[in-house]
Amino acid sequence: MSKINRHNYEEFFLDYHEGNLTGQQKAMVILFIETNDDLLEEFYTFKNVPLEVTEASTIEKSSLYSGPHHSNREDYFVGWIEGDLTTEEKIQTQELINENPVYAGELDTFKKTKLIPEGLVFVGKGSLKKTGKVIPLLKYALPAAAAITLFVLLSNNSIHRDYYPSSLELAEVQLFELEKQIGDNTKTEHTKEQVIKDHPKETRVKKERRTPEAPIHAVDKRTPELLAFDVKKAIQYLPAKPIIDFKEEVKVVEEIPTLLEKVTQLADQKILGTSEQKATDQPLELLAKGIEKVTGKETEISLAKSTSRKKIGFKFGKFEYSRSKRI
Amino acid sequence: MTRIEYNKAVDLHADNLYRFILKNIHDVEKSKDIVQDTFLKVWDKHQEVSAEKVKSYMFSTGYRTMIDLIRREKKQSRIEEADLNKLTTSDQYSDLQKILHEALDQLPEMQKAVVLLRDYEGYNYLEIGEITGLTESQVKVYIYRARKFLQKYIGNIEVLI
Numbered sequence: 001m002s003k004i005n006r007h008n009y010e011e012f013f014l015d016y017h018e019g020n021l022t023g024q025q026k027a028m029v030i031l032f033i034e035t036n037d038d039l040l041e042e043f044y045t046f047k048n049v050p051l052e053v054t055e056a057s058t059i060e061k062s063s064l065y066s067g068p069h070h071s072n073r074e075d076y077f078v079g080w081i082e083g084d085l086t087t088e089e090k091i092q093t094q095e096l097i098n099e100n101p102v103y104a105g106e107l108d109t110f111k112k113t114k115l116i117p118e119g120l121v122f123v124g125k126g127s128l129k130k131t132g133k134v135i136p137l138l139k140y141a142l143p144a145a146a147a148i149t150l151f152v153l154l155s156n157n158s159i160h161r162d163y164y165p166s167s168l169e170l171a172e173v174q175l176f177e178l179e180k181q182i183g184d185n186t187k188t189e190h191t192k193e194q195v196i197k198d199h200p201k202e203t204r205v206k207k208e209r210r211t212p213e214a215p216i217h218a219v220d221k222r223t224p225e226l227l228a229f230d231v232k233k234a235i236q237y238l239p240a241k242p243i244i245d246f247k248e249e250v251k252v253v254e255e256i257p258t259l260l261e262k263v264t265q266l267a268d269q270k271i272l273g274t275s276e277q278k279a280t281d282q283p284l285e286l287l288a289k290g291i292e293k294v295t296g297k298e299t300e301i302s303l304a305k306s307t308s309r310k311k312i313g314f315k316f317g318k319f320e321y322s323r324s325k326r327i
Numbered sequence: 328m329t330r331i332e333y334n335k336a337v338d339l340h341a342d343n344l345y346r347f348i349l350k351n352i353h354d355v356e357k358s359k360d361i362v363q364d365t366f367l368k369v370w371d372k373h374q375e376v377s378a379e380k381v382k383s384y385m386f387s388t389g390y391r392t393m394i395d396l397i398r399r400e401k402k403q404s405r406i407e408e409a410d411l412n413k414l415t416t417s418d419q420y421s422d423l424q425k426i427l428h429e430a431l432d433q434l435p436e437m438q439k440a441v442v443l444l445r446d447y448e449g450y451n452y453l454e455i456g457e458i459t460g461l462t463e464s465q466v467k468v469y470i471y472r473a474r475k476f477l478q479k480y481i482g483n484i485e486v487l488i
Contacts (some may be wrong), residue, residue: 010464011471045462078474082445084467106478115431115446116424122345124359128366129334233475 002071004032007079007089009039013046073103077110273278333370340382341366343390343448350428350443351393351436361396365389386448387458390440397436405481423481430480438473439465 004012012029015021021029035041068076068089076093079085085093097103328336341362349358365388369381376384430468440459444450450458452466459466 008471012467014465014468045464074470074475074478077478078471081474082470106482109482110474112423112477112481113427113474115442117447118340118346120349122341122347122359122362124363125337125341128337128341128363130330165449279482289366 002075005072006036006039008072008075009036010042010046011075013043016043018047068093070096070100073106074110077103077107080107081110081114178229328372328376328378328381332381333373336369336378336381336385337366338384343382344385347386347443347447348389348393350431350447351440352397353432357441358395361389361392363390365484368392383454383457386444386450390458394436404447426481427477430477434473434476437461438476441469442473442477447468 002008009029009032012021012025012032016029018028033043064088073093073096076085076089076096080090080093344365345358348361349355352358352361365385368388369376369385372384431442434442437459441455441461444455444458452463452470455461455466456463461469469487
């Protein structure tokens with residue numbers, strides 16, 4: 001290792017703190033710092049440790065001269081190619097080379113240590129770039145918007161509003177209002193005879209008991225009509241006939257078979273059966289399941305018995321008109 | 328730094344970073360991963376990093392990512408000084424740069440990194456220090472040591488050839 005001077009002291013400072021110096025070299029570093037106290041602060045930057053106090057060095061001070069010479073020429077050569085030398089130092093280094101021509105080859109070899117950048121190309125630059133789209137927003141906002149939209153649509157039944165649910169709700173609300181208004185008022189009750197009188201015999205339907213395995217032809221296309229009459233009949237037995245606009249109510253109820261047909265077309269086999277075989281032959285149950293299938297809401301439509309008369313109860317979505325007992 | 332400035336930085340510096348990483352770890356796929364990872368981190372901080380500082384920030388981030396990878400894989404060399412006794416010659420070496428790169432690979436990781444930043448990117452000691460976390464003086468020492476090793480390596484090869 002060469003002697004320490006102002007051009008190579010960093011290496012000695014680093015080695016000092018890394019413990020790579022001999023005792024003699026350490027003394028040389030300390031002596032150097034004593035004579036170059038402006039470098040003391042930099043010495044500590046290599047490692048913040050207290051400087052050892054030693055006795056006076058026995059190093060010959062004549063070896064600590066500045067400028068390039070045989071023992072430190074490599075530092076000057078590196079400084080040359082790194083552009084660290086002052087003009088004066090360059091001149092001194094050139095003079096050293098002139099005095100020792102063999103050093104010229106050495107300097108040339110140092111110049112060859114400069115790496116020449118290769119033309120390597122990163123192929124996937126396109127994947128690193130950012131487009132104008134804000135990815136996080138797309139990533140989260142769209143599914144969120146879709147979910148909200150779906151929720152709203154389902155909540156409002158707007159998906160199927162075109163052909164039925166609103167009417168069913170209307171019917172329910174009307175029934176609910178009816179129930180609320182009449183309470184236990186029996187003065188306006190209709191007798192069974194009145195209902196029968198209002199509706200000819202041919203329009204009334206006898207209740208038939210069918211087995212669950214009954215084929216489609218047992219219900220056939222009459223099922224909607226049967227259902228319509230069941231519902232209509234149930235409504236007729238309600239004690240509110242004078243209050244409710246019966247024609248309007250019938251109109252509402254008549255939409256139920258329309259829904260049922262659509263439900264049947266859309267329904268899967270397990271719930272509603274196919275067009276060839278019904279899963280159930282109970283019209284109201286079929287309708288309820290169909291409404292559930294189409295609207296996704298829990299639905300219950302049941303004939304109910306109130307003290308002495310029948311009435312129909314709906315439980316559809318948030319509305320609960322099902323306080324009546326199942327028959 | 329705006330999105331446009333960021334994309335411009337990709338165009339200007341992605342190749343340089345890739346070359347720097349590849350020359351250090353010699354693994355194409357891992358180098359690509361590091362570049363990808365680095366630019367993701369740069370984009371995460373794009374509002375804090377100015378366009379003027381992006382190259383330095385990118386190299387600093389890439390360097391740290393690379394060092395983390397090396398440490399994870401326990402491939403970091405513990406050798407502080409390359410063993411010149413291991414110098415070998417081969418008839419296949421006819422190109423000085425090939426020889427130089429072979430010598431470069433024998434340098435300790437830190438020395439190799441600072442030399443690559445110096446020669447490939449033209450960074451000064453202070454900038455290299457900011458990237459690698461070294462002081463300016465430490466960078467200078469490492470570069471000087473690396474040069475001396477490379478010079479001896481080339482010199483020995485030239486003598487033997």
